[in-house]
Amino acid sequence: MYRWWDKYGWKTTLTILALSVAWLLKQTQATAIAETYYFLVSPFQSQQQLLLENKLTNARILQLEQRLNELEQQNKQFKELLDYAAAQPRSAITAPIIGRSADIWWNQITLGKGSKDGVAKGFIVNGIGGVIGRIIQVTPHTSRALLISDPHSRVGAVVTRTRHPGFIQGKNSQTAVMHFFTQVVDVRAGDTITTSSLSYLYPAGLPIGQVKSVNFEKGPAPEAEIELNVPIDLLEWVVIQPFSPKVEIK
Numbered sequence: 001m002y003r004w005w006d007k008y009g010w011k012t013t014l015t016i017l018a019l020s021v022a023w024l025l026k027q028t029q030a031t032a033i034a035e036t037y038y039f040l041v042s043p044f045q046s047q048q049q050l051l052l053e054n055k056l057t058n059a060r061i062l063q064l065e066q067r068l069n070e071l072e073q074q075n076k077q078f079k080e081l082l083d084y085a086a087a088q089p090r091s092a093i094t095a096p097i098i099g100r101s102a103d104i105w106w107n108q109i110t111l112g113k114g115s116k117d118g119v120a121k122g123f124i125v126n127g128i129g130g131v132i133g134r135i136i137q138v139t140p141h142t143s144r145a146l147l148i149s150d151p152h153s154r155v156g157a158v159v160t161r162t163r164h165p166g167f168i169q170g171k172n173s174q175t176a177v178m179h180f181f182t183q184v185v186d187v188r189a190g191d192t193i194t195t196s197s198l199s200y201l202y203p204a205g206l207p208i209g210q211v212k213s214v215n216f217e218k219g220p221a222p223e224a225e226i227e228l229n230v231p232i233d234l235l236e237w238v239v240i241q242p243f244s245p246k247v248e249i250k
Helices: 002-028 031-086
Strands: 093-099 108-111 124-127 130-138 143-147 154-159 165-170 175-180 192-195 207-215 223-228 237-241
Touching (some): 154 207
Antiparallel strands (some): 093 237, 124 237, 130 143, 154 192, 175 223, 192 207, 207 223
16 A cells, blocks of 8 residues: 555645646636736736826816817907908908918918808908909809919009009919019108009008018119018918909909
8 A cells, every 4th residue: 555655646746736726716717827927917907907097187187278269260260350351341341261271372362251241353362461363263152262362363562662663473382573663762661552543453542561572683673582571371360352354354
């Protein structure tokens, strides 16, 4: 008996222990191991979950802050526009810019008001600070405006201080060129430029911009670089002013 135990006893003991553990796992469905795993891993999972929740919360706060800033800017711009529109004739029409292509950003804009709102070809489009263009196409609910920053646009203009006349040509930017009609002109940086009474397409006296510099060497007549009053590239709303051009708009 002792010889048998010495030879097979430890194997028998290990077998009984293994069978006992297997039976215990089966009865408890590995609950002990699962619980042990949970207590070992849960601190790390909790930390990761907390980090994820913090990131989501911060992202949400940032989104709300940005949305609030956007609404504040829109409200400020719209209030300024309402104040400007209130100073215009009763017939003035406030319109949103609803269309603008990157390739013609400085050339044309589409407005959310049309013939059903009283808009017609030839009407003048203003922003806060001055004129920006004129209506060239109208549908029942929309209209299209040619901007004074378009190189094909021509606006009769005058130097307010000295009354020297010329015309404004766009440069696809916030600046334009004023071409004078005579070789001798009295113009200098800071002079105000407005639309001229000689213009066929615009009423007289609308603010356009200010002189930045003058090139007196340019032939056949001097040219002036004009900084436009209205930030045309940033506009979201405009005011349409009724006007009957002196020439037929095709």
